[in-house]
Amino acid sequence: MTTSRVRRSLAMAATTAATGLLAACSSPASASAPGTAADAAAAGAPVTGGELTYLEHQPYTTLYAPQAGFYPNGALVNNLTARLTWQDPASLEIEPWIATDWTVNADATEYTFNLRDGVTFSDGTPLDAAAVAKNFDTYGLGAKDRGLTVSEAVNNYASSQVVDADTVTFRFSAPAPGFLQATSTINSGLVSPATLDRKLEDFGAGNAKEIIGSGPFVVASEELNQSIRLEARPDYDWAPPSFAHQGRAYLDAINIVVTPEDSVRIGSLLSGQADAARQVQAYDERQVTDAGYTVIGAPTRGVNNSLNLRSANPLLADLRVRQAITHAVNAQEVVDTLFTANYPVGTSPLASTAKGYVDESAKLAFDPTRSAQLLDEAGWTPGADGIRVKDGQRLSLTIYVAPAQPRAKETIELVSQQLAKVGVEGVVKVVDNATFNADAKDAIKAPIIQSMVGRADNDVIKSQFHTKNRNQLAGSDPALDALLEAVASTPDQAGRDAASAAVQDYLVDNAYVVPLFEEPQVYGVAPNVHGFATESVARPAFYDVWKSA
């Protein structure tokens, strides 16, 4: 599809007759960036000025960039900081931002960046090579004594070297092919050297005004747990060169207001008290579009929202049982019943918009007859109540409702009904966050866990499944770990994609992962708001946003 030019077409939409291109963007899969770009073309030239009220459902917790994965944090860090590079959310290409150009050695253990001149932090201090070096020393090595954690995106970091005022070199103890993309993520947001001297506590909520960034907006004020106000930096003049829009942001200010209750958030948006909102639930989407508002489902481009089947649990040790479950789950029905077109059915452990994706749908087909056959072959025979039994043991699996997943309870209930049709019992279990986090590590307590993770780099699959990272299969499979390590350490892109494909094949062939859907972040935007866009993992970018009367 033509999404490769989406990001740029958004920027150009106001001034060029890009209608033909934009028409191609109306399909859900490309909704990431523009959505409202067609409006922008219709509404004329962007207007500078005005304020945007943006509704979040949770308050932010910290502005320490490596911990900005939490969406409320990410929405801030993405707009308060510039990064070395910019990842085009459509093509996923890495483009210059603060770095004008860079070189990488053959085995991806040494990166040298040349920096743009005249960039400053919002307190006026220069954003030079020394400042960049200090940022990555912190993000790559952490600072244990101050609670500052290492960024998940930066692997094998060894050291930095300031070559001259606008040149910096980073060295790695092992190949780090994901580093270039890592420099574009919000987890690598550039903040002033003085800010990096703070403790983790001093990055916490309540300190936002003191966090000095390099992006198009600065924090003007905050009311703890309730609202935060961002104002445009008048002297911001270092947008990624590929943007048509340069100079300061169009908006004067953004008021981010926390509205935890869904109905209040949607009601406020639709009654004109707010201009945009994150987390429009699937069941509210219709209401929002009926009111003439735009619903934007931005893909998160990582590991799909999936059920992870843990072979370390004796009930799931047999490949045939896991395959039976794979073919018994009807992801299409889950999406049709509970979600919308913004949640495409998963066709692989990775989203189709993720780096290194290969289509595995042929091996994942919904086929309950085959499930029944597989279970028969494995020696599980239907008991009196329809649930299969073997050696006196029932094929009964506890499935925890994952607190972070959208409509998780309904999803798990529906999946349980689907499993019951082939004689597998799914026991739906609802627990609090803490119990979930503790029990989810245990394959015996939690034979099946629902989870996802977003990041627009091949490394994402390693983050999710490697035993030393999130270890979502809660097992120890040295073969899988080796395949995952190849993804993270193969220096060239083609090699990484091949390694990524091998992992997807392995996960599906072993029936470890049952993909459900490609998870989006869903935003509701008022008709007079234009240029609303997201970065590559769906965090809002307010730089291009403007409001027509």
Add this chain to the structure above:
Amino acid sequence: MRLSPSFAPFLARRALQAIFVLVAAFALAFVLLQALPGDAILIRFESPELGLSAEQIADLRRAYGADAPPLEQFLRTLGGFLHGDLGTSVQYGTPVAELIAKALPGTALLAVLGFAVAVVLAAAVATAATLSPFAWLGDAIRSLPSLLVAVPVFWLGIVLTQVFSFQLHLVPTIGATGPQSLILPVLTVAVPISAPIAQVLVRAIDEATLSPFVSVARARGASRARVFVREVARNAAVPALTISGILIGELIGGAVVTETVFGRTGLGRLSEQAVTNQDGPVLQAIVVLSALVFVTVGLVVDLLAPLVDPRLGRKAVSA
């Protein structure tokens, strides 16, 4: 009230009781938080969004002192409380004292106004029920508290917002300031609280109306209204005052829901988030603060009751 010589020991005894309650609340909260599976550090740093290794999490646990034996943690936390150091929120990394200082005024205002409105509502309902010229109307009004007490705060808040803010556009929900931002939340808190006060008031009025002193007053020729104000209402006020003290707990619970629905900063929101994320230090402080409020209100009620009904003063002091 005149201070009798026996009043000082009474006050001292109540103060000792109060301190005991506070320490017990502190200790119980600590034990319960320890007994929970997982903790805030687990929740915050094991959140898959960070992707930290087990080793990095262990380092953080050491840095936060979460790996110390429970007794040592208990003594350290207690010592901190005695010195006014409430610790640091694990979820936010912000000092707990600062979080509470920011949240307290909003909740206090909401609670005080909510309570005042509730009392006015309750008194209005009780008076109307008693003085109603028609029996059927009195009965109808009498059944009102039973209805109101059954209204969930959550539902009420959403309905008020939908009707008055989203449909009628009378008050904004987003970006409301000053009195505008208080109208709907205060009503939401007040209505369910007013119901039990009204119920108690109605019953106490009924009882007082049947008392001999009322018959005497009426026989002396006092008007119905004068009897109601001078004799009946005053006698009925004591049970209502007592139930009001107990309702402080409801008020705190109501604040949790109301602040969440309206997105207001306050102790209720803070508690809700702290519970979800098992933010121990914040919960510990909120429990102690709630206990302090309870104890204080209880004490005030006990001291006020004799002012309303002098018979109680003699009993309390001589007891």
